[in-house]
Amino acid sequence: MSSKSPLFTRSVGGPWIRRRMGQLFFSMDAHGAEHLRNALHRGPAVVFSNHSGWWDGFVAFMLEQHFGFDLHVMMEKKNLDEAPFLRWLGAFDADLGTPRRSALALRSALRVLAPSQPVTRQPVLWIYPQGRMGSAHERPLKFRRGLEWILEHRADLSAIPMACRYEFMREDRPHIFLRFGPALAGASTASLEQALQKELDSLHGQLAAWSVTDFERIWQSSLSVNKRWERWWGKIRGGGKAFDPLNR
Numbered sequence: 001m002s003s004k005s006p007l008f009t010r011s012v013g014g015p016w017i018r019r020r021m022g023q024l025f026f027s028m029d030a031h032g033a034e035h036l037r038n039a040l041h042r043g044p045a046v047v048f049s050n051h052s053g054w055w056d057g058f059v060a061f062m063l064e065q066h067f068g069f070d071l072h073v074m075m076e077k078k079n080l081d082e083a084p085f086l087r088w089l090g091a092f093d094a095d096l097g098t099p100r101r102s103a104l105a106l107r108s109a110l111r112v113l114a115p116s117q118p119v120t121r122q123p124v125l126w127i128y129p130q131g132r133m134g135s136a137h138e139r140p141l142k143f144r145r146g147l148e149w150i151l152e153h154r155a156d157l158s159a160i161p162m163a164c165r166y167e168f169m170r171e172d173r174p175h176i177f178l179r180f181g182p183a184l185a186g187a188s189t190a191s192l193e194q195a196l197q198k199e200l201d202s203l204h205g206q207l208a209a210w211s212v213t214d215f216e217r218i219w220q221s222s223l224s225v226n227k228r229w230e231r232w233w234g235k236i237r238g239g240g241k242a243f244d245p246l247n248r
Contacts, residue, residue: 022221029215032180039158051128072112158183163199179203
């Protein structure tokens with residue numbers, strides 16, 4: 001089960017994560033964020049994503065801070081045992097070693113989505129249905145069946161596919177690019193896999209063309225070396241194009 005500590009998250013974990021993300025990343029930009037917003041208006045939700053980087057869980061945490069939901073990340077036990085502090089941020093273990101342990105993990109997922117007490121923030125289960133880390137270019141995605149099982153037992157849940165990519169673009173630190181797709185309910189493993197692959201392929205096409213002007217900026221760190229130079233050089237030359245810190 002999740003053992004998130006609000007005290008740790010707010011007073012220690014949250015500021016540390018935001019500071020560290022600012023050191024490593026330039027911004028977080030999302031396409032289709034309205035799909036997540038609409039799902040949160042309806043009730044508890046599941047977000048399923050590709051797992052291509054160590055920072056994926058922290059991306060989920062930053063989204064929790066922005067959208068105001070209650071995050072619960074399903075994480076394989078052997079990986080969570082190596083980074084137990086992630087439990088304070090909403091992670092709970094999924095021991096996939098045997099069918100019995102897998103079933104227990106899935107029941108834990110159902111419990112976090114049905115809190116026993118009234119809540120002010122909707123619970124959101126974050127799941128990586130491939131069950132391992134791999135390239136965002138890998139095809140086929142090869143989902144495990146756990147997500148389908150959860151949706152079979154909670155027909156009211158909205159399941160939102162989210163593609164995630166890290167790209168440098170023009171900056172000295174990478175952007176985090178996200179693409180959310182329409183909600184699914186009670187879908188098969190094959191349909192869920194196709195939905196995420198569609199968002200990954202669409203995101204790849206947008207990034208390959210550097211077509212990111214219609215993305216919503218979720219979070220912005222300090223100016224990069226490139227943007228500082230651009231601002232300084234613009235002042236020296238005077239006139240011309242107005243300085244744009246967001247590359248829009």
